[in-house]
Amino acid sequence: MKHGTSLANTPAMAQQDALHVSLFVEDELLRKGLQKQLSELAIVRLAHSCATLAELSRVLSQGRTDVLVVSGSRTAALRACLSGRSGPTPRVLVLLDESQLTSTTAVNALxxxxxxxxxxxxxxxxxxxxxxxxxxxxxxPLRLGRRLVDSLQETGRGRFPLSPLTERERETLMHLTEGLSNKQIARQLGISDHGVKRLVGNILLKLGTPNRTAAAVFALEAGLLTDPPSGAAAARGERR
Structure with a gap:
């Protein structure tokens, strides 16, 4: 199959639930294997294979990609590609090599x-x-989750995140402790719902918590947050 071609499926699930998936993987054998596997999945409506950054930029510019599957070695190029884009950003599924599990800090940065x-x-x-x-x-992966938990235990019995939260992540975490939904947080921060989902995902990974509720409890118990972000009081008033 040529690069940039599409794989159409006959999904068993409802058409509106199926995903458009794009691949950005440098290893040709792995890329072809993924193409074949994706073509068998009912959850995938259409898959695009991108071997170069130019192909990826062209596919993403169409605004139809729901999920982007990328190998860990191509994340730097991906970050550069996504940074200059406007509009919806696809969810990113990173394929990690075994060697990349050794550094939880590097994983956090992906x-x-x-x-x-x-x-x-x-x-x-x-x-x-x-x-x-x-x-x-x-x-x-379970092994990555265990490494994150082990790292938390090694850094003060899990009282501190694996790597520092950004200011925007701190604001998002504070809003999580306020019980705001993603849509409410997006309105407070002036970003898209998907932007909030990405921030929440980063927070869960850095704190080593399984969900947003656990992250909020962890933050309060560990004293990670001191000053609430601007707009928190307004958000509380909005929910009353």
């Missing part, structure tokens, strides 16, 4: 909404990860 280990990619794991992303959840 522009990802979810992770899969390259060695564990099958139709089943792909299907499960895509379904989690569709539900705005963060797929994460």
């Amino acid at each position: 522009p990802a909404d979810g992770f899969l280990l390259r060695e564990e990619v099958t139709e089943q794991t792909l299907d499960r990860a895509l379904a989690q992303l569709a539900r705005n959840e963060m797929p994460m």
